[in-house]
Amino acid sequence: MATRKSAAKPNVSADELKKYYHDMLLIRRFEEKAGQLYGMGLIGGFCHLYIGQEAVVVGLEAAAEEGDKRVTSYRDHGHMLACGMDPNGVMAELTGREGGYSKGKGGSMHMFSKEKDFYGGHGIVGAQVPIGTGLAFADKYLGNDRVSFAYFGDGAANQGQVYESFNMAAVWKLPVIFVIENNQYAMGTAQKRSTSSAEIYKRGEPFGIPGQLVDGMDVLAVKEAGEKAVAHCRSGEGPYILEIKTYRYRGHSMSDPAKYRTREEVQNMREKHDPIEHIRQMLIDGKHASEDDLKSIDKTIKDIVNNSADFAKESPEPALEELWTDIYADEIPQHDA
Numbered sequence: 001m002a003t004r005k006s007a008a009k010p011n012v013s014a015d016e017l018k019k020y021y022h023d024m025l026l027i028r029r030f031e032e033k034a035g036q037l038y039g040m041g042l043i044g045g046f047c048h049l050y051i052g053q054e055a056v057v058v059g060l061e062a063a064a065e066e067g068d069k070r071v072t073s074y075r076d077h078g079h080m081l082a083c084g085m086d087p088n089g090v091m092a093e094l095t096g097r098e099g100g101y102s103k104g105k106g107g108s109m110h111m112f113s114k115e116k117d118f119y120g121g122h123g124i125v126g127a128q129v130p131i132g133t134g135l136a137f138a139d140k141y142l143g144n145d146r147v148s149f150a151y152f153g154d155g156a157a158n159q160g161q162v163y164e165s166f167n168m169a170a171v172w173k174l175p176v177i178f179v180i181e182n183n184q185y186a187m188g189t190a191q192k193r194s195t196s197s198a199e200i201y202k203r204g205e206p207f208g209i210p211g212q213l214v215d216g217m218d219v220l221a222v223k224e225a226g227e228k229a230v231a232h233c234r235s236g237e238g239p240y241i242l243e244i245k246t247y248r249y250r251g252h253s254m255s256d257p258a259k260y261r262t263r264e265e266v267q268n269m270r271e272k273h274d275p276i277e278h279i280r281q282m283l284i285d286g287k288h289a290s291e292d293d294l295k296s297i298d299k300t301i302k303d304i305v306n307n308s309a310d311f312a313k314e315s316p317e318p319a320l321e322e323l324w325t326d327i328y329a330d331e332i333p334q335h336d337a
């Protein structure tokens with residue numbers, strides 16, 4: 001990854017930088033709290049943390065507009081927070097409580113928000129890619145200029161359904177951005193052990209889909225690439241691929257002892273490439289914020305996260321009758337033409 005530049009780019013305002021700092025730190029602190037609650041036995045089932053990857057979703061959300069859609073894998077808490085979903089509802093879902101986004105019946109991998117155009121949370125590797133393509137098909141069919149973001153991992157990028165989706169998206173010129181969050185591991189398998197060609201962003205070439213490699217530890221680089229991809233899709237030119245190089249600091253899920261990589265490797269990423277520290281340095285070096293300003297942002301976030309944990313602990317477990325609800329649709333949704 002490129003060496004970090006700490007001088008603020010001239011076209012980025014102090015407020016923007018502060019917002020990215022805030023949004024990335026919210027995800028990190030929220031995930032740390034989720035890890036703690038998991039350790040205390042308050043969260044059951046699967047729990048995949050997003051720590052280290054925060055700049056990917058925060059950068060792309062900065063390039064998105066109201067009404068754009070997103071869908072992702074099981075590593076989904078960061079995407080929910082970044083698109084504006086309520087931390088209380090997300091944490092309560094993690095603890096399986098009534099106040100959660102799926103009334104406590106979905107857990108970490110199965111949350112949705114129609115209001116924020118967040119379409120999940122999917123546990124089957126790669127399954128969200130055709131769904132994201134379908135979301136883009138719906139928008140094209142309805143004749144609006146919305147864009148869909150379909151996020152998936154480097155491991156998922158080796159799945160057949162990804163290429164079926166590429167083909168259909170290219171044939172129909174669908175406004176979908178295929179976002180490959182390349183955190184360099186698929187469970188315990190390093191990308192170089194599983195993948196014949198490391199340049200995933202080039203895999204759209206046979207379909208005529210442009211692709212770009214992006215430094216995912218630099219939120220500004222992600223935003224810039226996101227804006228280019230969004231402009232391409234919105235102007236009707238069809239799909240776009242972003243391969244965003246990032247790194248997950250924690251294990252694949254809470255139950256992963258992470259013996260397949262060295263401590264030094266993780267330490268090196270944390271110390272030299274951390275996306276939050278990067279923005280923090282830009283804010284301080286560019287005199288856009290004082291240490292006290294940053295402390296006050298840290299405090300705001302601590303309060304939000306602590307409140308979400310309190311809410312999640314205090315919310316009751318779903319009533320037994322809830323077992324029989326939300327199984328079949330009561331109404332078939334209709335769209336006005």
Ligand SMILES: Cc1ncc(C[n+]2csc(CCOP(=O)(O)OP(=O)(O)O)c2C)c(N)n1
Nearest residue numbers: 075123124125153154155156183185186187
């Ligand atoms: C179809 C399918 N195969 C296997 C699994 C088990 N599995 C869960 S996550 C994962 C690795 C995916 O890695 P990647 O796409 O790089 O995403 P990351 O976890 O790194 O975000 C696997 C093999 C699954 N959930 N679904």
Ligand SMILES: [Mg+2]
Nearest residue numbers: 153154185186
């Ligand atoms: Mg991966």
